[in-house]
Amino acid sequence: MLESPQQLADPTASAGPRRIYLDGNSLGPPSLDMAARMAAFVTDEWHADLIGGWNGQGWWDLPVAIGDRIGDLIGAGPGQVIAADTTTVLLYKALVAGLYLRPDRDARPWIVTHTGNFPTDRHVLDGVARQFGAQVEAVAAADMADAICDGTAIVYATHVDFRSGARLDIGALTAAAHAKGAVVVWDLSHSAGAMDLHLDRDDVDLAVGCSYKFLNGGPGAPAFLYAAERHHDDLVNAVPGWIGDAQPFAMLEEHRPAPGIRRMLSGTPPVIGLRALDIALDGFDDVDMADLRRHSVALTERFIELADRDLAPHGFTVASPRDADRRGSHVSLGHRDAYAIVQAMIAAGVVGDFREPNLCRFGFAPLHLTLNDVDEAVARLLELMETGAWQDPKFAERRSVT
Amino acid sequence: MLESPQQLADPTASAGPRRIYLDGNSLGPPSLDMAARMAAFVTDEWHADLIGGWNGQGWWDLPVAIGDRIGDLIGAGPGQVIAADTTTVLLYKALVAGLYLRPDRDARPWIVTHTGNFPTDRHVLDGVARQFGAQVEAVAAADMADAICDGTAIVYATHVDFRSGARLDIGALTAAAHAKGAVVVWDLSHSAGAMDLHLDRDDVDLAVGCSYKFLNGGPGAPAFLYAAERHHDDLVNAVPGWIGDAQPFAMLEEHRPAPGIRRMLSGTPPVIGLRALDIALDGFDDVDMADLRRHSVALTERFIELADRDLAPHGFTVASPRDADRRGSHVSLGHRDAYAIVQAMIAAGVVGDFREPNLCRFGFAPLHLTLNDVDEAVARLLELMETGAWQDPKFAERRSVT
Numbered sequence: 001m002l003e004s005p006q007q008l009a010d011p012t013a014s015a016g017p018r019r020i021y022l023d024g025n026s027l028g029p030p031s032l033d034m035a036a037r038m039a040a041f042v043t044d045e046w047h048a049d050l051i052g053g054w055n056g057q058g059w060w061d062l063p064v065a066i067g068d069r070i071g072d073l074i075g076a077g078p079g080q081v082i083a084a085d086t087t088t089v090l091l092y093k094a095l096v097a098g099l100y101l102r103p104d105r106d107a108r109p110w111i112v113t114h115t116g117n118f119p120t121d122r123h124v125l126d127g128v129a130r131q132f133g134a135q136v137e138a139v140a141a142a143d144m145a146d147a148i149c150d151g152t153a154i155v156y157a158t159h160v161d162f163r164s165g166a167r168l169d170i171g172a173l174t175a176a177a178h179a180k181g182a183v184v185v186w187d188l189s190h191s192a193g194a195m196d197l198h199l200d201r202d203d204v205d206l207a208v209g210c211s212y213k214f215l216n217g218g219p220g221a222p223a224f225l226y227a228a229e230r231h232h233d234d235l236v237n238a239v240p241g242w243i244g245d246a247q248p249f250a251m252l253e254e255h256r257p258a259p260g261i262r263r264m265l266s267g268t269p270p271v272i273g274l275r276a277l278d279i280a281l282d283g284f285d286d287v288d289m290a291d292l293r294r295h296s297v298a299l300t301e302r303f304i305e306l307a308d309r310d311l312a313p314h315g316f317t318v319a320s321p322r323d324a325d326r327r328g329s330h331v332s333l334g335h336r337d338a339y340a341i342v343q344a345m346i347a348a349g350v351v352g353d354f355r356e357p358n359l360c361r362f363g364f365a366p367l368h369l370t371l372n373d374v375d376e377a378v379a380r381l382l383e384l385m386e387t388g389a390w391q392d393p394k395f396a397e398r399r400s401v402t
Numbered sequence: 403m404l405e406s407p408q409q410l411a412d413p414t415a416s417a418g419p420r421r422i423y424l425d426g427n428s429l430g431p432p433s434l435d436m437a438a439r440m441a442a443f444v445t446d447e448w449h450a451d452l453i454g455g456w457n458g459q460g461w462w463d464l465p466v467a468i469g470d471r472i473g474d475l476i477g478a479g480p481g482q483v484i485a486a487d488t489t490t491v492l493l494y495k496a497l498v499a500g501l502y503l504r505p506d507r508d509a510r511p512w513i514v515t516h517t518g519n520f521p522t523d524r525h526v527l528d529g530v531a532r533q534f535g536a537q538v539e540a541v542a543a544a545d546m547a548d549a550i551c552d553g554t555a556i557v558y559a560t561h562v563d564f565r566s567g568a569r570l571d572i573g574a575l576t577a578a579a580h581a582k583g584a585v586v587v588w589d590l591s592h593s594a595g596a597m598d599l600h601l602d603r604d605d606v607d608l609a610v611g612c613s614y615k616f617l618n619g620g621p622g623a624p625a626f627l628y629a630a631e632r633h634h635d636d637l638v639n640a641v642p643g644w645i646g647d648a649q650p651f652a653m654l655e656e657h658r659p660a661p662g663i664r665r666m667l668s669g670t671p672p673v674i675g676l677r678a679l680d681i682a683l684d685g686f687d688d689v690d691m692a693d694l695r696r697h698s699v700a701l702t703e704r705f706i707e708l709a710d711r712d713l714a715p716h717g718f719t720v721a722s723p724r725d726a727d728r729r730g731s732h733v734s735l736g737h738r739d740a741y742a743i744v745q746a747m748i749a750a751g752v753v754g755d756f757r758e759p760n761l762c763r764f765g766f767a768p769l770h771l772t773l774n775d776v777d778e779a780v781a782r783l784l785e786l787m788e789t790g791a792w793q794d795p796k797f798a799e800r801r802s803v804t
Contacts, residue, residue, distance in 0.1 A: 023453045035444035038674075042437035046620055051425045051753065059621055086669025088643035089491055096533075115655070120644035120669065123657040127642040131498075131533065138655075212670070218448060219461055219673035240529040241490035242522035251758050253517070253540075255525040267488025267522065268614070271621035272675045351453065356653050 017349035020377045024365030025190060025330045026353060028216030031283050034276065041275050053271075062274040063222075063243075063265055069281045070211070070224045073289060074188065075198035080229055082261050083274060087189060087210045087223040088120045089239070093264060094185045094206040094225060095128045095154065096238035101183050101205070101231060102153035109134050109153035112182070114141040118162045121187055125156060141168060145176040152182040159197075160190035160328030163355050165300075165320040167191070167328045171202040178203065183231075189213060192224070194296050194329035194366055196289040199226055206231075214329065214365055215284075217277035222270055225261075232260050241266035283367060296329040296366035299374055303331050303362060306378040314385040319359060330363040337390070339398065341381075344390035350377045419751035422779045426767030427592060427732045428755060430618030433685050436678065443677050455673075464676040465624075465645075465667055471683045472613070472626045475691055476590065477600035482631055484663050485676060489591060489612045489625040490522045491641070495666060496587045496608040496627060497530045497556065498640035503585050503607070503633060504555035511536050511555035514584070516543040520564045523589055527558060543570060547578040554584040561599075562592035562730030565757050567702075567722040569593070569730045573604040580605065585633075591615060594626070596698050596731035596768055598691040601628055608633075616731065616767055617686075619679035624672055627663075634662050643668035685769060694768045698731040701766035704773055705733050708780040716787040721761055732765040739792070741800065743783075746792035752779045 021029060045057045054060045067081035074081070084090065099109060113125060115138045122138075129136050134154075139147045141157070148155055155177040160167045170186060177184045183205040191197060193214030199207055207226040211217035227235055237257065242248045244265040246256040257263035304318055311333065319332040335341055335358060342354040352362045362377070384390045423431060447459045456462045469483035476483070486492065501511060515527060517540045524540075531538045536556075541549045543559070550557055557579040562569045576586045585607040593599060595616030601609055609628040613619035629637055639659065644650045646667040648658045659665035706720055713735065721734040737743055737760060744756040754764045764779070786792045 021452060027453045027455075029452060030444050030448050034448075035441040038444055039437040039441040042432050042440055042620075046432050046436075050423060050431060051429045051755065052748075053429075053621060085487065085491065086643075086672070088645070088669030089487065089641055092641045092668075117655070118644070119647060119650070119653050119655060119657070122655040123642040123644060123647065124668075126657060127640065131640065210670075218444075219455060220670045220676070221674070222672070223669070238529065238533065239491055239494045240525040241488075242520070242525060243490070245521060245525065248521070249758070251521050253519070253521060253524040255521070255528060266494075266526075267490030267625070268612075268622045270488070270624070270672060270675050272623070272678050273672050274622070276674050346454075353453065356651070 019349045019351060020373050020380075022350065022352045022362040022364065022377060024216070024368065025194075025213050025363030027212055027219055028214060028280070028365060029368065030218065031216065031280055034279055037279050038276060041272070059269065059271045062271060062278065063269045064262060066274055066278055066281065067224060067261065069278070070192070070215070071226070073197070073284055074192055074207075074209070074226065075196070076200055076226050077229070079260055081224055081226045082264055083211065083222045083224045083277060084265055084269065085223055086220070087208060088124055090208045090223045090225045091121060091124045091185075091187065092128060093238050094208050095125060095156065096132070097227070097235050097264070098154040098183045098185050098206055099128070099132055099134060100236035101234055102181070105151055105153040110149065110151045111136050111154045111156055112144055112147045112152050113138050113156040114144055114158075115139065116141070116161065116163065117158050118187070118189070121156075121158060141166070145173060148177055148180045148182055150180055152177070152180055154185055155182050156185045158187040158189070162190055163359060163361070164332055165328045165330045167321070167326050170197070170204065174202050174204055190328050190330070193284070195293040200228070204228060211277050214367070215277070216280040216367070218273065218280065220273070221277045222273050225264055227261055227264060232263070235263055237264050237266065239266040243267060243269065287367070292366045296364060297324045298371065299364040299366060299369055300324065300327060300329065300331050302371055302374045303364065303378065306374065307331075307333055310378055310382045311385070329366060330361055332359040332361045334358050335360060340395040341384070341390050343395040344384050344392070345381055347395070348380050348384060350380050421751045421753060422775050422782075424752065424754045424764040424766065424779060426618070426770065427596070427615050427765030429614055429621055430616060430682070430767060431770065432620065433618065433682055436681055439681050440678060443674070461671065461673045464673060464680065465671045466664060468676055468680050468683065469626060469663065471680070472594070472617070473628070475599070475686055476594055476609075476611070476628065477598070477602055478628050479602055479631070481662055483626055483628045484666055485613065485624045485626045485679060486667055486671065487625055488622070489610060490526055492610040492625045492627045493523060493526045493587075493589065494530060495640050496610050497527060497558065498534070499629070499637050499666070500556040500585045500587050500608055501530070501534055501536065502638035503636055504583070507553055507555040512551065512553045513538050513556045513558055514546055514549045514554050515540050515558040516546055516560070517541065518543070518563065518565065519560050520589070520591070523558075523560060543568070547575060550579055550582045550584055552582055554579070554582055556587055557584050558587045560589040560591070564592055565761055565763070566734055567730045567732045569723070569728050572599070572606065576604050576606055592730050592732070595686070597695040602630070606630060613679050616769070617679070618682040618769070620675070620682065622675070623679045624675050627666055629663055629666060634665070637665055639666050639668065641668040645670060689769070698766060698768035699726045700773065701768060701771055701776055702726065702729060702731065702733050704776045705764060705766065705780065708776065709733075709735055712780055712784045713787070731768060732763055734761040734763045736760050737762060742797040743786070743792050745797040746786050746794070747783055749797070750782050750786060752782050
């Protein structure tokens, strides 16, 4: 099934050469039925039911219903995941909730994290630290376990590094945190939907992830938050709102948090984005995540093998771990001319992306890529290098934004 | 034009009797072209451009581009409004930013607000007060100006009351706050898109509003935040994220807030919801907001006139201000059997809603309602009362949620 991904749109269809899309780790493609079903949402739900849709179409429960569907993909039992807000906002809520879970820590609790994280992770952490008087200790990922001390309230880490694809051991680091009485907050943005995760088994406290990457929810799709059931009664929502209240329509001024994970909801659920995500998740029906992970490993193994054989002679170096157990679902190659090469690749129909300072990043979304796609991508990149076509000055011209 | 609203979906089309939709203040209807254009978004933007859509389709700039469109409707010059997040999250950011704008206030700054506000306004305020050590003084709306003292950091008020439709004077209360050195945070959820607002003229500091009510952005559409340009350099975002950074793709760990209103953005923009809102706002092209407000007043005046004449004999009382200058775009009628009557009305095709403890609430979205709709709604309600049809026990049975 993974070799014939009928449920997903064919990202190869484009005006130019057949497109090989190695950026599903930035933005996943829409499913084949997405356009028709989003039109049906407007007509059959929004227009047909108007305000009645909140009950009649189940909009009210979408954050927890979709949360449960995501829970199935990350090893979380029901009632522990919500889909809402953005990754940044949910990281903020998770960090604040983590601090409230450890009120016994020092007056200035320590948060241990690693360097080189995605900017938003660090920005939001520094914001929380400033507001709540916490101290941040950022060390190399490999040194985190040693940095945890008795004053540590939170260990905050990203499972798969956005640059290198290096993957941390969730179970081991969580255990190290718990041994010192700290809670963990994991960022799963570059892993959910591409590998098998086991949040319940690994005794994770809090986790947040992105749904527009490997989960294919669409640009800016709602994010997700996991909180282990054992913490639910003690969860404090930094942004308390009516949707997380025990009785929203009693319209009381005093907030009484809803039982369970619902208390982490704040504002009115973003129904349009949630419905698109709901449709996207159909692509994971009947997918065994361990199988999906095996396919992901096969794709990245093949890519590294071909990179060593064909691309190394042209100045590329493998900047991702060679041990598959320590790697996520993308591979980065270093090259001194990475920026221009990525632009030339995109023009040749192989879509990856450039990451500062010198990385060509290739995402291998296992739900819709085949081993043949890997072969074809490397063959085209090799051709660009052999012909020197990438040296056209137009490719070196820096453009703004992405 | 306001009498023939071609641009909007016909909310009257339904399986039962012709539907008269008096709940556009809870959820506005989709425009006639919404389904086709959302399908086109999936096909021509998301699928066609994939990751390239961030630049190629302008997704990156949607929060500020749509913010400017909303700015046109609320009397705000360009570059002062963003569309993002939810109303609750933006209220949180506005309140925290307000506190940072007044660091000279007492160690425990005062926030003056009014009682009877929508629950989320009060929940989020209490959350901010707890986290930042602020004190909340909640008084009757009419007493707010007198409650402002030299220690007041923020005056926080909702322009149009969600129950009664009572409307506060933005200019006067803002001036009273400024006279004591406080900043104002206005909630415009029940006014944006239904009346003429003048945030720049009235010297407002910060404001937040909802776009799924009169702005017709769809269920859970992104909210909007206004911050006056004079404050931009001093704005602190409680939830700092990469989208609000000066150089997001430099991928630096240290956050440097973007210039202007962009610094109030946190996570990746919710593009699907933003595009729907963008489409919805086309319905306001060429609409003069003063004209729209005049039509809104005409609708509510007619309704009150008919309620006095036809409904008062059946136990209804007008619970909204009779002075149009002190009223928003909805009218509430008190009745001891309000709950059952609203359910019977909905069954008869007149969609309003019940609000605790005894209110029948009727929203008059001026963009798509006519005076004839008002007449027809009252005629049907009168018939329900005269025939006693509303007394069917099924209508008194309380259901959950909305």
